[in-house]
Amino acid sequence: MKVVIAELNWPEGIRLLRQEAKVVYNPDLWKDREKLFSEIKDADALIVRNQTQVDRQLLAHASRLKVVGRLGVGLDNIDIGAAKEADVSVVYAKNANAISVAEYVIAGLLTVCRPLLAATEAVKQGQWNRRCFTGSEIYGRTLGLIGVGEIGLRIAVRAQALGLKVVGYDPFVGPYDYPYAEAGIKKVSFEDVLAHSDFISIHVPLTPQTRDMISHAEFSKMKPTVTMINTSRGGVVDEQALSTFLNHHHQAFGILDVLEQEPPQQDHPLFALDNVILTPHVAGLTEQSQERTSRLVAEEVLKELRGQPSICSIR
Ligand SMILES: NC(=O)c1ccc[n+]([C@@H]2O[C@H](COP(=O)([O-])OP(=O)(O)OC[C@H]3O[C@@H](n4cnc5c(N)ncnc54)[C@H](O)[C@@H]3O)[C@@H](O)[C@H]2O)c1
Numbered sequence: 001m002k003v004v005i006a007e008l009n010w011p012e013g014i015r016l017l018r019q020e021a022k023v024v025y026n027p028d029l030w031k032d033r034e035k036l037f038s039e040i041k042d043a044d045a046l047i048v049r050n051q052t053q054v055d056r057q058l059l060a061h062a063s064r065l066k067v068v069g070r071l072g073v074g075l076d077n078i079d080i081g082a083a084k085e086a087d088v089s090v091v092y093a094k095n096a097n098a099i100s101v102a103e104y105v106i107a108g109l110l111t112v113c114r115p116l117l118a119a120t121e122a123v124k125q126g127q128w129n130r131r132c133f134t135g136s137e138i139y140g141r142t143l144g145l146i147g148v149g150e151i152g153l154r155i156a157v158r159a160q161a162l163g164l165k166v167v168g169y170d171p172f173v174g175p176y177d178y179p180y181a182e183a184g185i186k187k188v189s190f191e192d193v194l195a196h197s198d199f200i201s202i203h204v205p206l207t208p209q210t211r212d213m214i215s216h217a218e219f220s221k222m223k224p225t226v227t228m229i230n231t232s233r234g235g236v237v238d239e240q241a242l243s244t245f246l247n248h249h250h251q252a253f254g255i256l257d258v259l260e261q262e263p264p265q266q267d268h269p270l271f272a273l274d275n276v277i278l279t280p281h282v283a284g285l286t287e288q289s290q291e292r293t294s295r296l297v298a299e300e301v302l303k304e305l306r307g308q309p310s311i312c313s314i315r
């Protein structure tokens, strides 16, 4: 059996795969489509992260392929319909990085309310300005979740421990499903999340329905002091509309882990703003989540290759 890994992976999964298959691991392979096509022509499995476009063209070059392993959760780089037609199953790392994203979101909220690093810089520069660094509590304020799946649920549990009220909008989760009934998230409308939240955190997949879900009209309904966190996908938030909103509302804040174009151009309008935090798509990236992801995807890909049922397979 041959397994091709075309993007960054952690050692544990590679070790497991090597026990049963010939493994080609090249974390930069996704950058060279022709080389990738040549490598997968006799592959039984292909393992990718979020850069490799698994589309009809790619699948046409992989006649032996049985399974695509996705080292993460978002499936927007994989044409699931084309994979089904080609009889290729897709396994992904369901829930493997949800805790890491949840911790990132909590860290983001606390960073905006208590800017410790900026205060440290000021102290090192000889300032001792206690008034300038008077923070605000997150206790008692409202966190609105858009998308209440694996990540949203884990954020809610942590946020409530810190005294936040949590409201959520997700039309695909019923009012008696776990997130609302037992995790204490109040189910509200999309409009209510926008209008009443002090913090808004977005956790939907990128689909034709969620593209530009947050644009000028949605920003106009938010509080002028809102902090909006996007760790989902760049295309879900209209970045031009966000830049305009942040430019006009200096007490609002944007925390963005994902952008439409990654990496962005240096002249991106968000770069000129002070009320923004930008990170390079690392919300889900911790040593723990990646070891978990690497192991889970390797185990599930091997199950698919052996003809055993996988716990996180789409076919
Ligand atoms: N930045 C990162 O490192 C990172 C890490 C993990 C996941 N992600 C992104 O976050 C997304 C969510 O991850 P997850 O593990 O919570 O996935 P999930 O599938 O468990 O949850 C997604 C939720 O979004 C809901 N949803 C779908 N369409 C919606 C819509 N139009 N309106 C409201 N809700 C909608 C679904 O019902 C589901 O409950 C992923 O698809 C991925 O793109 C990013």
Ligand SMILES: O=C(O)[C@H](O)CS(=O)(=O)O
Binding pocket: 049, 050, 071, 072, 073, 074, 075, 097, 284
């Ligand atoms: O979708 C995810 O799981 C994340 O965005 C992280 S990664 O897998 O795309 O790197």
